[in-house]
Amino acid sequence: MKKILNEPLAYVDEMLDGLCLAHPDVYRRAGESGRVIARAAPAREGKVGVVSGGGSGHLPLFTGYVGTGLLDACAIGNVFAGPTVGDCIDAMREADHGAGVLRLYGNYGGDRMNFDMAGELAELDGLESTTVLVTDDVASASAQESAKRRGVAGVVYAYRFAGAKAEQEGASLADVTAVARKAVAGCRSIGVALTPCIVPEVGKPGFTIDDGEIEMGMGIHGEPGLWRGPLKRADALVQEMLERLLSDLDTARGERVSVLVNSLGATPYEELYIVFRAVARELQTRGLQIVQPLVGRYATSMEMTGVSLTIQRLDSELEWLLHAPAVSPFWRA
Incomplete structure (x- = not known):
């Protein structure tokens, strides 16, 4: 194996450290575990939050798309492994600006399970949220079973549209969710x-x-x-x-x-x-x-x-x- 690293088990955390050190005006580590990337500067109050998550190994996918006009926060797991429930909850809290949070991520079993559980727990604390799953990979299931498809690079477009919509004054959680669903459908x-x-x-x-x-x-x-x-x-x-x-x-x-x-x-x-x-x-x-x-x-x-x-x-x-x-x-x- 030829990789530029120190210890394999430190791979993700050292990468996240370097990401935030290189771009301190955009990113910061957050959450109890430090496995949440949030915007360096807080968004305005009353803005709909957009949050995502997934495994490491796909940069810039997931963590790289935190920023104005894109995501508010992202939970990150080990390489090719989804984030934990706790990190998903922390990411939702970081993305909460008082107007609800859209959970927007690829259609993978572990991500679904953990984000669904995180959503249920966060909603017990009064945080309103919705979910849109990205299912753009035509090779992973037939058109008749499109709901089973994986989410791959098309999630970048979903981030872009939902994130830009959420920046608009007066945009509601329902508005942002509808834009994300329209993006995934097309x-x-x-x-x-x-x-x-x-x-x-x-x-x-x-x-x-x-x-x-x-x-x-x-x-x-x-x-x-x-x-x-x-x-x-x-x-x-x-x-x-x-x-x-x-x-x-x-x-x-x-x-x-x-x-x-x-x-x-x-x-x-x-x-x-x-x-x-x-x-x-x-x-x-x-x-x-x-x-x-x-x-x-x-x-x-x-x-x-x-x-x-x-x-x-x-x-x-x-x-x-x-x-x-x-x-x-x-x-x-």
């Missing part, structure tokens, strides 16, 4: 993996992919995909990914969409732009207009080599929210 993602990744505490890859092989639809924790086979040309990979996404979204000519071409960790920008070139050409052929594309590392899986592609349908409200101000070292648009 978002689809799929990924392709070329190499595995290593969890520091384990010290070896959690799965293997042979040289010259890829896996279409593999999850960000190594969950099985749709097929495994020889590496294809970039244009052919994009063609298949778009076919799967757009057939599920049922888009029409003239629609406006945002596109996220995301590195799963080790894929260089050069290859991401080769992918985006193919995406832009195909969407133009289909009569779809791309608005504010995102290309880079937005939701990773440690050092996995691979790429995910996300299509987000837009209406006038979501497009306005996409362009609204945001403050985070990792939000680049």
Whole structure:
């Protein structure tokens, strides 16, 4: 195993220390365990809070998106492990500014269980909250069972829209929740993996992919995909990914969409732009207009080599929210 670390068991806490030391104007550690990242400066009273959580190993996903126009707080677990109930409660309390809190996170069993329990306990103390689960991964379940789908890179769009809506004066918890639900309904993602990744505490890859092989639809924790086979040309990979996404979204000519071409960790920008070139050409052929594309590392899986592609349908409200101000070292648009 080759990783730049001290002790595997200290990996997450030392990372969080470094994150806050590098960006003290944006982040601070909070909560009893220190496993909550909150905004360095408190938001205004009367603002709806937006909170999330998940395992480490996916930066900038989860903790990186705390900031103005995005999340208020985030609970973080060990690498590829969800946050504890206590950290979820602490994150909700950090995000509470008197107008309720939206719990917004990916559809994973442990995260659901702990955030549901945290919500019940927080509500006993009078904190009103709602939940929206992100379910954008088309490879993880059929359209008929879309509620079972995992949440992957599409959660970035949900953070953006819900966070921007929550910054608006007069926006209610119901308003912010409705925007998050609309975002999830119009978002689809799929990924392709070329190499595995290593969890520091384990010290070896959690799965293997042979040289010259890829896996279409593999999850960000190594969950099985749709097929495994020889590496294809970039244009052919994009063609298949778009076919799967757009057939599920049922888009029409003239629609406006945002596109996220995301590195799963080790894929260089050069290859991401080769992918985006193919995406832009195909969407133009289909009569779809791309608005504010995102290309880079937005939701990773440690050092996995691979790429995910996300299509987000837009209406006038979501497009306005996409362009609204945001403050985070990792939000680049």
